[in-house]
Amino acid sequence: MTKRILDNVKDYYGKVIESSRDLKTSACTADKHALTKSVKEALSLINEEVNSRYFGCGITLPPALEGCSVLDLGCGAGRDCFCLSKLVGPNGRVTGIDMTPELLDIAKKNVDCHTKTFGYSKPNVEFKSGFIEQLDKAGIERESYDVIVSNCVINLSPDKEAVLSQAFTALKEGGELYFSDMYTDSKLSAEIKNDSILWGEGIAGALHWQDLLEMAKRIGFTTPILYKASPICLIDKHIQTRVGNAKFISATYRLFKLPKHNVPKMLVTYCGNIEGHEHNFKFDIYNNFKTNQRHLVSKELSLIFSTTRYAKYFRIEKYEHTLEKTNPFSIAYEE
Ligand SMILES: C[S@@+](CC[C@H](N)C(=O)[O-])C[C@H]1O[C@@H](n2cnc3c(N)ncnc32)[C@H](O)[C@@H]1O
Structure with missing residues (x-):
């Protein structure tokens, strides 16, 4: 793993930016009408401290979650984990993993109040410190999750293949990786890739969209199934100039870990x-x-x-x- 990139990202989310208002890019994903009643309700129950540190670029709350075990890669201050905690219900469980202590502290501090808001007798959500490239080292067991989600995180990783292959290992057979991430249509220059702000914003590390298809296949996932794609707005004029003609999107994909048998259409x-x-x-x-x-x-x-x-x-x-x-x-x- 490239320690310099990880340290830079950790600093960016832990110390440099304080709320989503400080981000220099924004995903134009607001499609509130498409949200179900239960997702809207879950979102409405999250408290201000957690909401103010939400840095996602999509909605990573898939349907049919009741009773499921769900892992959130790069959970930050835990907004999606708390929503998932409500959606899986008291018989499900949610784990969030992140490397930035400042955000994990906020997440952990808010477990009890959300457990109470949801009316559960005990928490069904836990937060772990660790790298998403090394889930095994963070104590995530093989084949132990029904669903893995991630919201605007894999684009920040210097080793995306390690992240996807660790996610594959952590999923049960039949499990789904449902994630929103940034992608580009261009080959980004070394100069862009070395810019710490552009990397922190997810721009410099964005995968070329076609690379995801190859990577998923190599690891053993299904073909990435596109659920939604929206343009990324580069708010900052300086960033617009730096990236030139390259375009960026936020896309939500479903990847499945399926049994190895063939069925007809x-x-x-x-x-x-x-x-x-x-x-x-x-x-x-x-x-x-x-x-x-x-x-x-x-x-x-x-x-x-x-x-x-x-x-x-x-x-x-x-x-x-x-x-x-x-x-x-x-x-x-x-x-
Ligand atoms: C853009 S923020 C998104 C946070 C959260 N998913 C949300 O929607 O608010 C990226 C998060 O990913 C975490 N992160 C980035 N790279 C990571 C890595 N390699 N291992 C663990 N966490 C990572 C950062 O610490 C940060 O909390």
Whole structure:
């Protein structure tokens, strides 16, 4: 690991910037209408001290979390962890890991008050100090989480492949890595990469979006499934000049750790039973499943909807068998 980069990032978030107002970039992700009632409620219950130290660039609160174990990579002062603590409920558990002591202190100090606000008899959230490139050294056990989230952190790491491969190891089979991060469309110069402010802002360390696809494949994840992409606004004129024509986005991807078997393309029907998604379920930018309507999906999506935590929300049918049984009259009268 490059110690200089890590020390610089630790200083930036622990000592240099005090609130999100000090950031020189902003992700234009505010899409409050897309949030479910329970996510809005969770967000509304987070206290001011934690909210004021939120530095994320997306919403990393995926659906269907009740009872899940969730790990947040680079949790900072814990805003997402506390929301997740509410969303997983008293039978779930949340772990946040971060390397910056000033932010972890705020997170730890606020555990009891959020536990009380949520009406839980004991905390279901814990915070650990450590590097996301070395989850094993921080005491994160192999195959111990259903879901891993991360909000604007992996772009700050000097070794993104180590982060993704440690996340892969920490996920259970069928688990999901759901994360928002910054990406670029350009090859960034060494001069940009060596600028400590640009690195701290996530700009200098942003992956070229195509590199994520290669990296995920090498590690054993599914193809990265894009959920949302928004432009990053470079607020500071000096930063705009430094980066020239390079563009930056914040993107939220789903990556799954799936069992190694092959399934054919299947017909899947969303049952409408995910809380807050009763009429339809937007899974990614291409698939917005209407309740009780059949969709033919790829082999990879077929495996996702039959082996992950989403399986209990879908009916799955083999395409060929269904074709043989399909009565054209029922189709004609359905429409
Ligand atoms: C942009 S902030 C995001 C914090 C938090 N996710 C949020 O949304 O408020 C980046 C966080 O990642 C942490 N971080 C960056 N690189 C890290 C690393 N290699 N290991 C552990 N934490 C890291 C920083 O300490 C900081 O808290």
